[in-house]
Amino acid sequence: MGESARVPVGIVGASGYGGVQLVRLLLEHPAAELVYLGGDSSAGQLFSDLYPHLGHRLNLVIESIDLDQIAQRCQVVFLSLPNGLAHRMAPELLAKGCKVLDLSADYRFSSLETYTAWYGGERADQAVAESAVYGLPELYRERIADTQLVGCPGCYPTASLLAIAPLLKQGLIASESIIIDAKSGASGGGRQAKTQLLLAEADNSLGAYGVARHRHTPEIEQICSDLAGHDVLVQFTPHLIPMVRGILATVYATLRDPGLTREDLFTIYSAFYRTAGWVKILPGGIYPQTKWAAGTNLCYISVEVDPRTGRVIVLSAIDNLMKGQASQAIQCLNILMNWEEKLGLPNLCFYP
Ligand SMILES: NC(=O)C1=CN([C@@H]2O[C@H](COP(=O)(O)OP(=O)(O)OC[C@H]3O[C@@H](n4cnc5c(N)ncnc54)[C@H](OP(=O)(O)O)[C@@H]3O)[C@@H](O)[C@H]2O)C=CC1
Numbered sequence: 001m002g003e004s005a006r007v008p009v010g011i012v013g014a015s016g017y018g019g020v021q022l023v024r025l026l027l028e029h030p031a032a033e034l035v036y037l038g039g040d041s042s043a044g045q046l047f048s049d050l051y052p053h054l055g056h057r058l059n060l061v062i063e064s065i066d067l068d069q070i071a072q073r074c075q076v077v078f079l080s081l082p083n084g085l086a087h088r089m090a091p092e093l094l095a096k097g098c099k100v101l102d103l104s105a106d107y108r109f110s111s112l113e114t115y116t117a118w119y120g121g122e123r124a125d126q127a128v129a130e131s132a133v134y135g136l137p138e139l140y141r142e143r144i145a146d147t148q149l150v151g152c153p154g155c156y157p158t159a160s161l162l163a164i165a166p167l168l169k170q171g172l173i174a175s176e177s178i179i180i181d182a183k184s185g186a187s188g189g190g191r192q193a194k195t196q197l198l199l200a201e202a203d204n205s206l207g208a209y210g211v212a213r214h215r216h217t218p219e220i221e222q223i224c225s226d227l228a229g230h231d232v233l234v235q236f237t238p239h240l241i242p243m244v245r246g247i248l249a250t251v252y253a254t255l256r257d258p259g260l261t262r263e264d265l266f267t268i269y270s271a272f273y274r275t276a277g278w279v280k281i282l283p284g285g286i287y288p289q290t291k292w293a294a295g296t297n298l299c300y301i302s303v304e305v306d307p308r309t310g311r312v313i314v315l316s317a318i319d320n321l322m323k324g325q326a327s328q329a330i331q332c333l334n335i336l337m338n339w340e341e342k343l344g345l346p347n348l349c350f351y352p
């Protein structure tokens, strides 16, 4: 593909953790050209002053937000902002012809009533929200290819939904029995200063948070309900673990047929994800480690059965900043633009 054929792309919220991952990936992307970086408190600064290790590749200044300017210069815009901001920008960018990929929660919900019940704020863009497609390619690839607005999933929902989708889609579990126990590294909380994410608070410790009320619960439930064809509630408990990157979700559910074996489920999962190059189903007895996914767009899954309890146990590991956020958004970009889905996406972890 020639240099002139590259599609101009911008990132609003470039200084954050999602932003810098997008920058890193787009600099290596053969079909996209990074032409615009936007921000708030970082506006006016050279991106390389914030992230000097990328200075040899990038000489862009972070600009304050001017939607006219962005739409004139960019064909595709990533919004990597705190929740509650994208909905003030996306409708205008869409009206001006841009394709938009929102990494926040603003466009993950088809019902704004659900969104505002969990996230608060006022919304008047129900029609735009309904036009958005949930950006989990393994489940909604065809719809992503056909939209102008992608609501990219949260990190815990990505790990959890990939773990549970084959079971729900094929009616293999009692849908009211789903329990998700998940652990995340501290980068899940973003780059802004938060006391609980200080090294002295988070190191040498493991604790749950958001118990029975985390905002990813309704997001997981929305997609589970879509897969099952009826309303599904889940029990979801996240934990903060003293590491930087990675999520491990352990999902428990009761099998409708307690005679199903680990080998049966390995076959079912392998078939379900046969066209999904980023989901790796591990052979029996091998359980995923978060570090295997670090820096990649991969999701490692293993499925186990406990014949004593009749439960299935699914383990799912991703990098929260990659498959859980930025690289999944690039995967969606590739689909949206009708490019090869693997363009610009790393598939080898950087740990030994
Ligand atoms: N971290 C993760 O693992 C995941 C995060 N997400 C979601 O992705 C989004 C981005 O997350 P993350 O990168 O972690 O967040 P960060 O806190 O690291 O970054 C937030 C970015 O938003 C910018 N920003 C804040 N307010 C404004 C504003 N008023 N106008 C323009 N820019 C603004 C900041 O710019 P400046 O520095 O210039 O003020 C910064 O670049 C969030 O919605 C998050 O919930 C989704 C999946 C995983």
Ligand SMILES: CC(=O)N[C@@H](CCC(=O)OP(=O)(O)O)C(=O)O
Pocket (backbone or CB within 6 Å): 083, 103, 104, 105, 153, 154, 155, 156, 184, 185, 186, 187, 188, 189, 190, 216, 238, 240
């Ligand atoms: C460790 C940590 O704090 N994780 C974040 C994950 C946030 C995320 O994935 O983003 P959205 O808010 O866009 O859904 C949390 O639990 O809120």
